[in-house]
Amino acid sequence: MTGEGESADRAAVLQGLAEALVSAARKAGAEQADALAMRGQSVSIDVRGGALEHADRAEGVEIGLRVLIGGRQACVSASDHSAASIAEMAARAVAMAREAPVDDALGLAEPDQLAQVRDATALQIGDDRPDPAPDALQDLALRAEAAALAAKGISQVEAANASFSRRHLWLAASNGFSGGYGRTTHAISAVAITGEGLGMERDYAAESRVWAADLPEPEDIGRLAAERTLARAGSRKPPTGAFPILYDRRVSASLIGHLLSAVNGSAIARGASWLRKAMGEPVLPVGMDLAEDPRRPRYPSSRPFDAEGLATRPRRIVADGVLQGWTLDLATGRKLGLGSTASAARGLASPPSPTNSNVILTPGAAGFDELLAGMGTGLVVTSMLGASINGTTGDYSRGAAGFWVENGRIAYPVNECTIAGNLRDMLLSLRAGNDALPWRAAEVPSLLVEGMTVAGA
Known part of the structure; x- marks a missing residue:
């Protein structure tokens, strides 16, 4: 479950990491620098034959740094975001940039070019409802599978899946920019099969949305996968x-x-x-x-x-x-x-x-x-x-x-x-x-x- 307070706390952590990377790069000798800090979490559920086939959950924070020196640039990234790792990344990026070819077109934006709105509240690209539980995703996948199998002529459903991801990012740069936002994705898919051997045909249906409320019903997705598959027979x-x-x-x-x-x-x-x-x-x-x-x-x-x-x-x-x-x-x-x-x-x-x-x-x-x-x-x-x-x-x-x-x-x-x-x-x-x-x-x-x-x- 993700509430407003938890989202704000996560944003503050990412902001701190991105700004620390920029500061470390300047101390290491970079003329300009920008940094990304990203936190992602995802859950993906596959079902087959009316039962759980595979479940995957991932969560982590990763950071990336770009430094510019005299028309040269270098990029580095890491999943370790300790103070020691940040300092090491900055030193390595500066050393790499000094060996890179010169490109006079490289450089950050001027301060007066930067966006004034630095969050995505008005865009509604982060679902504000609680994150779906794994058993709720499994139910969606099972419903899609059952709808596909109910179509006469479908021999099996190769895969039915429901997934969810939430990602937060923060961008900071030495020109004074610092801003970030979160994004969510809900998805349901099904792959149906008809026939056997050399006569086997398959097709799929899949839908994804930022907000779960905008997704079609899983039964609609399963039926569409079956309809498309049956149309391919012969x-x-x-x-x-x-x-x-x-x-x-x-x-x-x-x-x-x-x-x-x-x-x-x-x-x-x-x-x-x-x-x-x-x-x-x-x-x-x-x-x-x-x-x-x-x-x-x-x-x-x-x-x-x-x-x-x-x-x-x-x-x-x-x-x-x-x-x-x-x-x-x-x-x-x-x-x-x-x-x-x-x-x-x-x-x-x-x-x-x-x-x-x-x-x-x-x-x-x-x-x-x-x-x-x-x-x-x-x-x-x-x-x-x-x-x-x-x-x-x-x-x-x-x-x-x-x-x-x-x-x-x-x-x-x-x-x-x-x-x-x-x-x-x-x-x-x-x-x-x-x-x-x-x-x-x-x-x-x-x-x-x-x-x-x-x-x-």
């Missing part, structure tokens, strides 16, 4: 040729993810992006926006400030189909002569790098069935595996499975095929559905792409 390879591809909303965010990777400042600064010369040019169809909002209440990627202490804010990456800007942290912004978009993220032992938070693609007017009817003959993709993506040219090839469509209707399930195209052409031909699901870090509807290559039978 899968075969599709024909080979050029066909339209309908990316189901389960996988459509991966397509937008390739666009986001291509406009990431790290790739742009290296000149290793197929969109490196596309600023101000169409990259999506007219009328389509791609936005991000790191401040959506109760959403999984929301955060009040980034990993460099800058205030996050909503922005449009693409507006009316036209690329508006790159995704930048301080270093990549300086290399490109631009300001940060407050997009920095970092790990305990890694420096900041740009990332996206809570992405939203403009939905279309058509429902999934309308997109299906309009595609004639082609492929609906519901799962993907493997990838061969050329980051410089945008050439795209991925393994896929899903359903073959004839005369605008699903004809049979398919597996073991490859789909290929060029991302620039694919994205410009998109037609979006209106079926995006809420509560996702990437809110993207089903997407129809014209003229891709399918390699099957």
Whole structure:
């Protein structure tokens, strides 16, 4: 159980550790330093055959330090947070930084750039109810499993899981920044199987939320896993040729993810992006926006400030189909002569790098069935595996499975095929559905792409 007083006590401990790391780094000779202190706890329960299969519980505090000296940087981390360990970390990081290559773009934010709001209360990203007990999580997993097994044709449930995690972090830096917040995640999943031997097929359903109250019922998740699995019975390879591809909303965010990777400042600064010369040019169809909002209440990627202490804010990456800007942290912004978009993220032992938070693609007017009817003959993709993506040219090839469509209707399930195209052409031909699901870090509807290559039978 976690109350407000206990949360405040934990935050104070993390604050003390982060600020102690920065102080130790300055004493050891660092010109600038920032530090993360993180406390995490998690419980995960797996059931099978109506009984507990596996239980896992983890809890701990970890710390990370980054030091900067004359355009050089080094990062170190540890799970030991004693005073002696902090002093040793600082000395080691300073010694490592002095041997690192020079990058004149490195450096902390100026004090006047820093976020003024340094907690996440308004974002509601930490469930304020008591943490769920292990037996309550086991009950959720058992209910999901039972619902899947109740479907005629399901031979077994490979796994049903319920989990919970709570994480607190604190960021402190030598420029005066000091702030932190907590985050929770509740999740339920099920994997169902139908058939036997070479005819076996499986599929899954999974949902996660910041707040337990926002989760679907476990029975809904189990039934959906079974429904998806049964629909895959009798899968075969599709024909080979050029066909339209309908990316189901389960996988459509991966397509937008390739666009986001291509406009990431790290790739742009290296000149290793197929969109490196596309600023101000169409990259999506007219009328389509791609936005991000790191401040959506109760959403999984929301955060009040980034990993460099800058205030996050909503922005449009693409507006009316036209690329508006790159995704930048301080270093990549300086290399490109631009300001940060407050997009920095970092790990305990890694420096900041740009990332996206809570992405939203403009939905279309058509429902999934309308997109299906309009595609004639082609492929609906519901799962993907493997990838061969050329980051410089945008050439795209991925393994896929899903359903073959004839005369605008699903004809049979398919597996073991490859789909290929060029991302620039694919994205410009998109037609979006209106079926995006809420509560996702990437809110993207089903997407129809014209003229891709399918390699099957």
